[in-house]
Amino acid sequence: xxxxxxxxxxxxxxxxxxxxxxxxxxxxxxxxxxxxxxxxxxxxxxxxxxxxxxxxxxxxxxxxxxxxxxxxxxxxxxxxxxxxxxxxxxxxxxxxxxxxxxxxxxxxxxxxxxxxxxxxxxxxxxxxxxxxxxxxxxxxxxxxxxxxxxxxxxxxxxxxxxxxxxxxxxxxxxxxxxxxxxxxxxxxxxxxxxxxxxxxxxxxxxxxxxxxxxxxxxxxxxxxxxxxxxxxxxxxxxxxxxxxxxxxxxxxxxxxxxxxxxxxxxxxxxxxxxxxxxxxxxxxxxxxxxxxxxxxxxxxxxxxxxxxxxxxxxxxxxxxxxxxxxxxxxxxxxxxxxxxxxxxxxxxxxxxxxxxxxxxxxxxxxxxxxxxxxxxxxxxxxxxxxxxxxxxxxxxxxxxxxxxxxxxxxxxxxxxxxxxx
Numbered sequence: 001x002x003x004x005x006x007x008x009x010x011x012x013x014x015x016x017x018x019x020x021x022x023x024x025x026x027x028x029x030x031x032x033x034x035x036x037x038x039x040x041x042x043x044x045x046x047x048x049x050x051x052x053x054x055x056x057x058x059x060x061x062x063x064x065x066x067x068x069x070x071x072x073x074x075x076x077x078x079x080x081x082x083x084x085x086x087x088x089x090x091x092x093x094x095x096x097x098x099x100x101x102x103x104x105x106x107x108x109x110x111x112x113x114x115x116x117x118x119x120x121x122x123x124x125x126x127x128x129x130x131x132x133x134x135x136x137x138x139x140x141x142x143x144x145x146x147x148x149x150x151x152x153x154x155x156x157x158x159x160x161x162x163x164x165x166x167x168x169x170x171x172x173x174x175x176x177x178x179x180x181x182x183x184x185x186x187x188x189x190x191x192x193x194x195x196x197x198x199x200x201x202x203x204x205x206x207x208x209x210x211x212x213x214x215x216x217x218x219x220x221x222x223x224x225x226x227x228x229x230x231x232x233x234x235x236x237x238x239x240x241x242x243x244x245x246x247x248x249x250x251x252x253x254x255x256x257x258x259x260x261x262x263x264x265x266x267x268x269x270x271x272x273x274x275x276x277x278x279x280x281x282x283x284x285x286x287x288x289x290x291x292x293x294x295x296x297x298x299x300x301x302x303x304x305x306x307x308x309x310x311x312x313x314x315x316x317x318x319x320x321x322x323x324x325x326x327x328x329x330x331x332x333x334x335x336x337x338x339x340x341x342x343x344x345x346x347x348x349x350x351x352x353x354x355x356x357x358x359x360x361x362x363x364x365x366x367x368x369x370x371x372x373x374x375x376x377x378x379x380x381x382x383x384x385x386x387x388x389x390x391x392x393x394x395x396x397x398x399x400x401x402x403x404x405x406x407x408x409x410x411x412x413x414x415x416x417x418x419x420x421x
Contacts, residue, residue: 031146055089063086114145122229173352173356211287228298234394235292235391240285253291261328263315264293299398
């Protein structure tokens with residue numbers, strides 16, 4: 001349990017972080033973690049779904065949840081005097097969901113609608129396609145929401161089994177930030193978890209694992225959609241979140257494609273007008289990571305955009321970032337870190353994730369110092385390691401599944417993905 005007192009505010013953000021995500025599902029369980037997140041709001045032995053929502057509305061509070069590949073978070077934001085209520089409601093939802101069969105069937109339709117909504121957004125779809133390409137059949141490669149097939153096949157009993165096995169107090173981190181008294185918070189949480197805490201159970205250590213070998217590098221996959229734009233992702237191997245070079249990666253990513261002054265934005269959009277949206281991204285997990293580039297452009301410009309993105313990656317790999325670029329990248333990271341901690345929800349998220357994922361909580365000053373210590377040679381060294389890989393090319397757009405893009409190395413056959421993928 002961890003909390004942070006934030007002077008000058010009258011609210012508190014409270015969260016229960018569960019170390020369970022979509023990567024913990026088997027292939028037949030795909031979508032279970034997210035499905036369960038929905039179902040837990042449908043009622044407990046003490047409260048109906050209406051009572052869960054109405055009791056928070058009555059005090060002007062906010063309550064929600066989200067699922068990622070490695071964890072799930074249930075949270076609330078309330079006035080400080082209503083924190084005991086928020087603790088009681090959120091912990092009740094997390095620990096005592098009924099998972100009624102009728103609710104399972106009703107929510108199935110809601111999740112299928114969510115999947116359909118996601119499928120209607122090709123800029124999201126290309127990232128799912130890229131994940132499937134580089135992680136293959138591993139849990140990290142499967143969509144968090146599941147697929148129409150897996151959601152329709154999930155039963156109440158299978159979801160309940162997933163819930164009982166995975167939602168254990170020792171796998172959870174409790175976090176709060178704002179106008180909070182830690183001792184009072186501890187008492188409230190103990191009451192909320194009464195009868196569920198095992199005094200001999202040890203907290204689960206932060207997730208780690210053997211490095212995962214990425215697949216599909218140097219290959220292309222196309223998902224045919226009759227879209228007005230081509231949505232492109234170039235994905236490379238990255239580093240895990242436990243890698244001490246994570247601050248170096250942050251600076252590299254910011255300078256490469258993290259803002260309007262970044263190398264990719266200037267080269268692709270400002271100088272040549274080839275795309276409206278272009279940026280780089282990272283994904284760091286317990287045992288692996290990715291670094292990639294996204295661009296959305298007219299289909300006729302796809303080859304030019306892919307070629308330019310690849311040449312930009314190679315240029316940064318060879319020469320690194322210039323002094324001015326390095327300074328801007330560091331400044332962007334520092335500013336976004338500080339500005340992102342200006343509300344209680346962000347502060348709660350920062351300390352909760354740090355405790356769950358790392359087992360400790362580096363202070364904001366420590367993070368800023370880590371960014372400041374990154375050198376130009378650090379960035380160049382990591383860029384040479386990562387950016388010279390042949391990227392996995394994923395494209396969603398109005399192309400034939402076997403369309404050959406000029407950026408795919410000779411001799412590598414594209415792998416078509418049917419329109420329903």
